[in-house]
Amino acid sequence: MDREVFQEQYGLLGSSDAMRQVIDKIMQVAKTDITVTLQGESGVGKDVTARAIHAMSERKNNHLVIVNCGAIPEGIIESELFGHEKGAFTGANESRQGYFEKADEGTIFLDEIGDTPKNVQVKLLRVLENGEFFRVGSSKVQTTDVRVIAATNQDLWQMVQDGSFREDLYYRLDTVKIKLPPLRERPEDIIPIFRKFVKEYSAKYDSVFKGFSDEARELLTSYRWPGNIRELRNVAEQLVVLEKSQFVDKEKLQKYLKGRQHEGSADNLPMLSEKPREQQQQSSDDFDGKDRELVYRALVELRNDIADVKKMFANFLYSTFSQKNLKALPASVRDEVDMDNSEVGGVNVNVGDSGSLGMQSMPGQKDIEEVEESELSTFFDSDDIPSIEDAEKFLIQQALKRFDGNRRKASETLGVSERTLYRKLDQYGLD
Ligand SMILES: Nc1ncnc2c1ncn2[C@@H]1O[C@H](COP(=O)(O)OP(=O)(O)OP(=O)(O)O)[C@@H](O)[C@H]1O
Ligand SMILES: [Mg+2]
Structure with missing residues (x-):
């Protein structure tokens, strides 16, 4: 398969030199069983890449099990990963398979691996080295045949220095490391990827995007993109919906680039306008567009907030109640x-x-x-x-x-x- 076909098929866009090198590496390792570690900021495509590697591998017809190690409470992560026997702890009324067993013959994607507690890291090392593990509450060694893909947006080496990540596991994961470059380091990718997204959303919303002024285009390529491709996708979606048939100049574009950059923000979406009230006043002619924009942004933020609450709620119930x-x-x-x-x-x-x-x-x-x-x-x-x-x-x-x-x-x-x-x-x- 050549590079372009692969990119098209798995939705991994980008033709900068940096991205080409990344894609070549992905294609080289995808068909093997080698452990791959994906490193990169939020929104650079670690998820997309992990799915592409699995889909291109010989294991594609078996399970891809995605585990977000950062989202599972510390007290239960071991039994989630490796399973448990009946009676292993209060509430373990039945024995249960862990993700490593469920992924047997397939792929396991350990996302946010840097968040794994140290006592579990030693167990991960063992399963990575020889496929062996124990269910919680059992002394019988089990084996599994899984391909491991790990991902992190942290600096694992720094974590080794700080003592929060095991050095041996670090080296085990470091064999094939794929660093996905942030968007700002490959500005030549911005416009072509943006165009693809605009095409996709124009079809979805049956809308026409008119285009940018030169200055706006410059801004698009010089902006920092803290949320990377996820943010670029969001901006494209908003422009298609809110600037339908409008020519977008620099000032207009700026409104969409106020990346919400605090941690925990799911999408790096622009926040609702923080302008003083009087500046937000609008003439009745203008009412339609501005109001629509505000409503749309409020809806997107609400969607994210609901997702946050659902996540909080599930975690809380999950770890608290019998x-x-x-x-x-x-x-x-x-x-x-x-x-x-x-x-x-x-x-x-x-x-x-x-x-x-x-x-x-x-x-x-x-x-x-x-x-x-x-x-x-x-x-x-x-x-x-x-x-x-x-x-x-x-x-x-x-x-x-x-x-x-x-x-x-x-x-x-x-x-x-x-x-x-x-x-x-x-x-x-x-x-
Ligand atoms: N190379 C790419 N081509 C096209 N779309 C991409 C690319 N990389 C990422 N995306 C899009 O950006 C969004 C975020 O991607 P993804 O979830 O893979 O990022 P991530 O690195 O896993 O982020 P996080 O660290 O926040 O989990 C998705 O909508 C994805 O489709
Ligand atoms: Mg991800």
Whole structure:
């Protein structure tokens, strides 16, 4: 297969020298069983690349199991990865396969591998070296035949220096490292990729994008693109929808490039305009366009916020409540948990089965089940569905209470960064 066909088929765009080298390397290793580590900032295409490698490999007809190591609470990651035996811990009512078993004969994609706790890193090393692992609670060695793709946006070598990443695992992962360059280091890719996206969205929304002024085009290529291709895709989508049939000049484009750069922002979307009220006033002629823009942006932000809350909620339930308590929740709430766990755990396998929801005793954690059970039922038993803000506030308060105000642990349990937690505390005026 030649490079262009491969790129077209797997949606990995870019024809800069840097990208060509990357694609050649991907194509060289895809068909082998060699462990590949993808390194790069958020939005550069680590996910797309992992899927392409699997799809091009001999294993393509078997499972690709995607595990986001950063999203699984520390206390249960080992049993999620390697499975457990019945009775291995409180709530382990049945034995259960882990992701390494589910991925047998296929590929496992360990995303955000830098977030794996150190005690689990040693177990990863073993499975990477000879395919051997133990289920939690078992002394019987198991084997699996998986191809491993790992990804990180952290500097693993720096983490080795800091003592948070094992050196032996680092070297094991370092055999084939593919560094996906940020968009700003290959500016010649920006316009062609942007054009592709515009074409795609114009067809999707049945809309016409008129084009840029020279200055706007220059800005597009000189902008930093902190959210990389994800951000470029979002900007293309917004321009197609909001600047339909309009010629886009530099000032207009600037509005879309105020990348929201805080950690935890899923999409690096532009924020709602922060201009003072009077500057936002518009003539009635203008009403349509500006209003539509505001509504559209608000909707996109809302979509992201809902995704954040769902993730927080699922993580919280997942790591806190016993099977019994989860079953007592309204079906709609349980569905959310199932849905999110399948996002956390994999694409081609159903990891959201109810067997995965058992409570496990997490080390160093007090037993809060009884205290919180009543609060939770008061919260959900009422006929009124709580607002997203109330639900979020409730979860944050519970998480902080559970860890005696320790914000690091609370944010881990909620599955958000500490910074996001601080922002939410501030937003809700919580102490
Ligand atoms: N080379 C590329 N060509 C076309 N689209 C791309 C490319 N790289 C990334 N994208 C698009 O950008 C978005 C983000 O890509 P992806 O999820 O693979 O990034 P990532 O590196 O895994 O980011 P994160 O670290 O945030 O998980 C997706 O919509 C994807 O389709
Ligand atoms: Mg990713």
